[in-house]
Amino acid sequence: MTAFRDLRHYIEHLTDTLGEGEVRRVEGAHWDLEIGGITELSAEREGPALLFDDIPGYPSGFRVFTNFMGTPARSAVALGLPADAPKLDIVRAWKDRDLRLIPPVEVATGPVLENVLEGEDVDLTAFPAPRWHDGDGGRYIGTSCMVVTRDPDSGWVNVGTYRVSVHGKDRLSIWFLDNQHARAIAHKYWDRGRNCPIAVVVGQDPILSTAAAMSAPKGVSEYDLAGGLRGQGVEVLYAPGTDLPVPAHAEIVIVGEMPPREEESVQEGPFGEWTGYYTHSGQEPVVRVRQILHRDDPIILGAPPMLPTIPAGDQAVPLYASTMTWEHLEQSGVQNVRGVWAYARQLMMVVSIEQTGAGDAMRALMAAASRKRPGSVDRYIVVVDEDIDITDINHVLWAMFTRVNPAESIHILRSPTTSIDPRLSPAQRAAGDLSMGIVLIDACKPYAWKDRYPRANRVDEGYRAELRERWKDVLSL
Known part of the structure; x- marks a missing residue:
């Protein structure tokens, strides 16, 4: 797996691997709705x-980067796989990875310290945080961010999105x-009459974005998980005056405390969430910012939630869900799993199996x-036969x-959901x-009569490959 030095290294690698058109520079779009709207229109067609x-009102070089993993090819590159890897092979590679937890490497300095703002110089409005949707209650600088906290008892460093x-x-x-x-950690501080130290x-x-969104088990730091995914430890430094490790090559780090x-x-809020609706809004904690660290010409990484049927700006979420479900199926003794794929950010999970007995599905x-x-x-949750391209x-x-009898093939269970459920x-x-x-x-x-099920009239994969090669000029249109 490619161990990207930072976001800029990834942007360069995208261009080198997938071509000049893979990263498009957009000049002059306004932070208020235009950046969000252009992002969504491009994502709809996997642009x-x-x-x-x-960005109007901000210095040239203060940038926003979006749709960073919005296609399978970009997801593959981000995860260190060949850009042309078939979709299911991306999930399979994740599932079969030999993942070891590798702790971060502490360094004395890094590019994030190029600018250290404290006291009167602290000004979050200096960055072009977008208002992504017209119903949003504010400007959201953190949509694919990392929130760093440390457990006051164990010293466990938690990173979440x-x-x-x-x-x-x-x-x-x-x-x-x-x-x-992070909420549980914050409550430990609050219960002791202390504010919770925090870095965004x-x-x-x-x-790093992928690891932060994966939610490692309690007591396991997402930094260690990211190190395992990268194959080497993440370089971190301590934000000045804190015991919070932050990536040395981050673009922006906001340090403060949460009462x-x-x-x-x-x-x-409100905020247009990934379900495609505005749901939660209310009185929530603040971070009292006392320090901002940032690189020269900083880049905000943006992954604004869009309708779940639009390819996600961060494809790692459905890929991770597919991988974890596949692993869980095998650990549960389900045999002959041929693949798992998530749709609409896992609102629908599809499992492919090769049936070997009644009751397998x-x-x-x-x-x-x-x-x-x-x-x-x-x-x-849908289970299909192995002949279906999930x-x-x-x-x-x-x-x-064509294979479901609604009277006997559909079952409904009751399960917990979350407050963003519309x-x-x-x-x-x-x-x-x-x-x-x-x-x-x-x-x-x-299963009892699958061998007598009517034969499908679909052109088989071998002949499809021949046609694609022989008629690539025609079929590429």
């Missing part, structure tokens, strides 16, 4: 990564779900459902439309009832 510069909004020159807001590690990293390489909500809070469905994490918004939604739909009724929210149904769909040929 290039976008590097916004010359949360939404972070600017509320003036020296104030941020952060929204944590109740089950997230804005702009890091895609492996209890009862002492100081702000109205956070239901066993796979139940095992996949048991992997559902508390607070996730999974909706549909990375092609049209193939999945074909299986669902389908929670007002009554459920008022009662604190965060439960929702999930649908299990057996879209396999019935």
Whole structure:
């Protein structure tokens, strides 16, 4: 795996690997809605990564980078795989990786210290944080950021990704779900009458972004996870005056402390979340910013949530969900799993199996459902036969439309969801009832007579490959 030095190294590598058109420079787009709108329109057609510069009201060189892993090819490059790797091979490579936890490497200095702002010089408004959607309640500088905290008891360093909004020159807001590690760590400080030290990293390489979004087990630092993914330790330094390690090659690091909500809070949100809706908004904790570190010509890494049917700016989330589900199925004893693929940021998980006995499909469905994490918004789990290309939604739909008997192939369970779930009724929210149904769909040929199932009329893969090669000029149009 390529160990990217920093975000800039990744941007250069994208261009070197996939060509000049893979990263498009956009000049003059406004931070208020234009950057977000252009990002979404480009993502809808799996367009290039976008590097916004010359943003009105800001110095040239203060940039925003979006759609950084918005295609399978960019995801493959970000994860150190060949750019033309088939989609399922990306998941398989992750699943079969020999992942060791490699701790970070402490260094004395790094590019993030090129500018150290303290006291009166602290000014978050100096950065072109976008307002991504017209219904957003503010400017969100943190959409693919890293929030760093340290457990006061064990010294465990936790790194997570949360939404972070600017509320003036020296104030941020952060929204944590109740089950997230950073909230539990913050409460330890608050219960002792102390403010929680915190650092927000804005702009890091895609492996660090991926690790921060993966939510390592309690007690395991995402830095160690990122080191394992990179094959070498992440270079970190301590933010001046703190015991918080931050990436030495980060673009921007915002350092401060978070008092209890009862002492100081702000109205956070609304914010257009990844489900495609505005849901949570309310009084949330603030970060009192006392220090900003940043490189010359800093880059904000942006992954604004879009409709889940649009390719994600950060493809690592569905790839990670697919990998973890595949591993869980095998660990649960489900045999002959041929692949797992997530759609709509895992609102629908599709599993491919080769049936070897009656009940295999239901066993796979139940095992996949048991992997559902508390607070996730999974909706549909579908199991199909190995002849279905699960990375092609049209193939999945074909299986669902032609191999499902609605009277006997569909099952509904009840499971916890999260407060960003748009389908929670007002009554459920008022009662604190965060439960929702999930649908299990057996879209396999019935095992008892699968050999007598009508034959498909689809051109086989071998002949397809021949045609693609022989008629590539025609088929590339």
